[in-house]
Amino acid sequence: MENQITDYKSIPGWGMDADPDNEPTYPMKNYTGDDHNRINYERSVQQPVTVEILKSNERPTVSAVFGTSVPPSGLSGAIRRWAFKHSEDRYRHWLPLILADRINVYEGIIDDIKKGHFPNILAERGFKATLKHNPKKIIRQVITGVVAVMVIKSMFKSNK
Amino acid sequence: MLAMNYRGPYRVRAQQRPMPEIQHPEDAIVRVTRTCICGSDLHLYHGMVPDTRVGQTFGHEFVGIVEEVGPLVTNVKVGDHVLVPFNIACGKCNFCKQGLYGNCHESNPMATAVGGIFGYSHTAGGFDGGQAEYVRVPYANVGPTVIPADMDPDDAVMLTDVVPTGYQAAEMGGIKEGDTVVIFGAGPIGIMAARCAWFFGPSRVIVIDHIDYRLEFAKNYAKCEVYNFKSLEDPVVFLKKTTDWYGADVCIDCVGCEAEGNTLQTLTGRVGLLQAGAGTALQWAINSVKKGGIVSIVGVYGPPFNLIPIGNVLNKGITIRANQASVKRLLPRLIEHVQSGRLKPSELITHRIPLEEVADAYNIFSSKLDNCIKTVLIPSSK
Numbered sequence: 001m002e003n004q005i006t007d008y009k010s011i012p013g014w015g016m017d018a019d020p021d022n023e024p025t026y027p028m029k030n031y032t033g034d035d036h037n038r039i040n041y042e043r044s045v046q047q048p049v050t051v052e053i054l055k056s057n058e059r060p061t062v063s064a065v066f067g068t069s070v071p072p073s074g075l076s077g078a079i080r081r082w083a084f085k086h087s088e089d090r091y092r093h094w095l096p097l098i099l100a101d102r103i104n105v106y107e108g109i110i111d112d113i114k115k116g117h118f119p120n121i122l123a124e125r126g127f128k129a130t131l132k133h134n135p136k137k138i139i140r141q142v143i144t145g146v147v148a149v150m151v152i153k154s155m156f157k158s159n160k
Numbered sequence: 161m162l163a164m165n166y167r168g169p170y171r172v173r174a175q176q177r178p179m180p181e182i183q184h185p186e187d188a189i190v191r192v193t194r195t196c197i198c199g200s201d202l203h204l205y206h207g208m209v210p211d212t213r214v215g216q217t218f219g220h221e222f223v224g225i226v227e228e229v230g231p232l233v234t235n236v237k238v239g240d241h242v243l244v245p246f247n248i249a250c251g252k253c254n255f256c257k258q259g260l261y262g263n264c265h266e267s268n269p270m271a272t273a274v275g276g277i278f279g280y281s282h283t284a285g286g287f288d289g290g291q292a293e294y295v296r297v298p299y300a301n302v303g304p305t306v307i308p309a310d311m312d313p314d315d316a317v318m319l320t321d322v323v324p325t326g327y328q329a330a331e332m333g334g335i336k337e338g339d340t341v342v343i344f345g346a347g348p349i350g351i352m353a354a355r356c357a358w359f360f361g362p363s364r365v366i367v368i369d370h371i372d373y374r375l376e377f378a379k380n381y382a383k384c385e386v387y388n389f390k391s392l393e394d395p396v397v398f399l400k401k402t403t404d405w406y407g408a409d410v411c412i413d414c415v416g417c418e419a420e421g422n423t424l425q426t427l428t429g430r431v432g433l434l435q436a437g438a439g440t441a442l443q444w445a446i447n448s449v450k451k452g453g454i455v456s457i458v459g460v461y462g463p464p465f466n467l468i469p470i471g472n473v474l475n476k477g478i479t480i481r482a483n484q485a486s487v488k489r490l491l492p493r494l495i496e497h498v499q500s501g502r503l504k505p506s507e508l509i510t511h512r513i514p515l516e517e518v519a520d521a522y523n524i525f526s527s528k529l530d531n532c533i534k535t536v537l538i539p540s541s542k
Contacts, residue, residue: 027331028483034254041257043266044250044299045232047184054282055269062269064250065184065276065298067286070213080211088273094464097210097283098433105168108214124171126523133529 054084076104162539163217163292164518169207170526174518177217180288180296185232188300190244194317195222195290195515197525197535198246199347200416200460204281205522208417208430208437209462211270211282219537220246220278221320222290223313226304235301241313242304244297245487246321248276248285251302262484267298273463275484283463291518293539305491308499315498317536318505323494325458325485326352326414327359332456332481333410335360342366342399342408342448344441346374346386348508348534349458350414354382355503362410366402368395368444370420373531381507389421399448407450415441416459417466428467436462446472457482511535 008014023031034041044064051071055062072080079100086093112119130137163177180189198221204212226240236242249256250266255275267276268285276298279289288295297304307316326349335341339362343354346369357365365384369375375386389395399408417437418430421444429438445455446469455478473480497503510533513521518537525535 024479024481028260028328028481028486028489030259032254032258034257037254039253039265041253044186044252045184047298050183053269053286056271058272059269063276063285064266065186065248066267066269067276067282067288068183069217069282069286069288070215072213076213084270088271088463091464094210094462098207101207101210101212104214105171108167119167119171119173121171124167124173124519126519126521126527128517129520129523129529130527133524134527137527 054080056088057085058087074104074107076100076107079103161293162515163288164219164515164537166204166212166216166218167214170205170523172205172218172519172522174516177292180294182228182230183296184298185230186299186301187230188226188233188236188297188304189228190222190224190242190290190295190297190304191227192222192224192290192293192295192539193241194224194313195219195292195537195539196317196320196322196509197221197291197521197537198321199349200280202522202526203417203437203460203462205526206418208433209281209283213282213286216279216281216286217288217292217295218279219289219291219295220280221317221322222278222295223307223317223320224290224295226300227294229300233300236304236306240304241307241316243307243316243320244278244290244295245303245305245324245491246277246280247303247484247487248278248287248298249302249488250299256302259486259489260483261302261486261488271463277484291515291537293515303488305488308495311495311498312506314506314509314536315504318508318534319491319494319498320487321485322348322352322508322534323356323498323503323505324487324490325349326354327356327490327494328483328485329353329412329414329456329458330357330360332454332458332483333357333360333412334454334479334481335362335410337361338363339409340364340366340403341410341412342368342445343384343412343414344368344419344445345414345416345459346371346378347414350412351378351382351508351533352505353412353414353458354378354384357412358383359497366399366408368399371528374528374533377533395421395444396447399444403450407453408448409450410454410456411445411449412456413441413445413459417461419459425467435466436464437466439466439468442466442468446476446478449476449478451476452478454479454481456480458485508534509536513537515539 276285
């Protein structure tokens, strides 16, 4: 910030060719000049932080409201916490989040079983709809599965 | 209450969850009467969006009845029938004040690249969505809009996302009278973009996709030309040829990260996740538009990076315009279009399915079974 020029309006020609109608975001944006006030606007009151919120390191504080849907937990949560130490510009932010999402799937299954609910994965994948509207796909998948098992079996046999 | 519950890629179910509560004085609780599955929900469903946590409820297109309001809510009252824009906007930050309600700075602490969106992963704020019997609606003085008494609720639910996004896609194209507009994607957004493009006076509207029943629907609903890219040797050459070897004036990407049609894009974007989805539609848009033309993007991509021919953008002098739809800004005009009968968005709805059968509903929409265009979920108690 110490390099910031404060008397820029004294630069010869400053603002001479400015054309307020040359606003490429129009009509999406009703330009008011407020952008130059940065984050100095009247904020709504702050929602109390009652669960762990992972905040982007590209902003100073959490936003006035936020979702509290699924706080980070378990191994996936640890990975997410690590990911949020890095900016949205970095692969090391996004790729670990995808890894955490995949791990979270298995955590979800374990969590279900712990609660005495064995997940019906076929139903969760909408099997009934496939059976009704595209039974050929199921037949194809069954045949592919059977052929794959037979090929693997015959490979094992020939290795012996 | 019953709510959709994400369990992992291609796995969802309906299950009981605690009722949402007022967490902020500007919150409202809305009893959902209709909620759609959006094409962009499929990106979540397919595991394409980072930080999509198991247990979240999706759904950013919904209408309902205000059940409870926080102490600072004055714009809506208990009992109002409201449609709720998919973007969560404070109305006070500099972005909202300038009409960029899709870019609010006070609704998503988890990413600066996107504002808060109902039920759209923690990358979009970690809010539970409206595919439930009840939903928490933050900033209820800004987003929720009372549905006009004479409006069909099926039309109203389409005004929460599909219509504004399709309209803004066309609006961002800066379409001039006599222009040729090419739209990539014949999903609900592409179909609506094609219909709305006519409001701006083009002479041709062309829709490109690879699913015949959707192209047929687009042709009938939006009165446009349609082409299946699988029947074209090279869609870019075809589009050049059909525009007198000039290029389209405006190209609109309504596909986003799950595009088909280019093996390299598919392998690196959809299979390997080495980029934020397959950028095929955007690549075609850039390469099909004329020099000095405009590319409008409403197709959803993940946050990291995409392989697109940015050198051609420079060398052709292309203007790229993109944003999440600013629903609140567009609603007054779009309500007029619907009330006048110029737009009948509910005609896109092909499936009405009870919330209890959400897993089948997602599969039908995702697998494009039963000629599905648009699915509405109906909570059973309504």
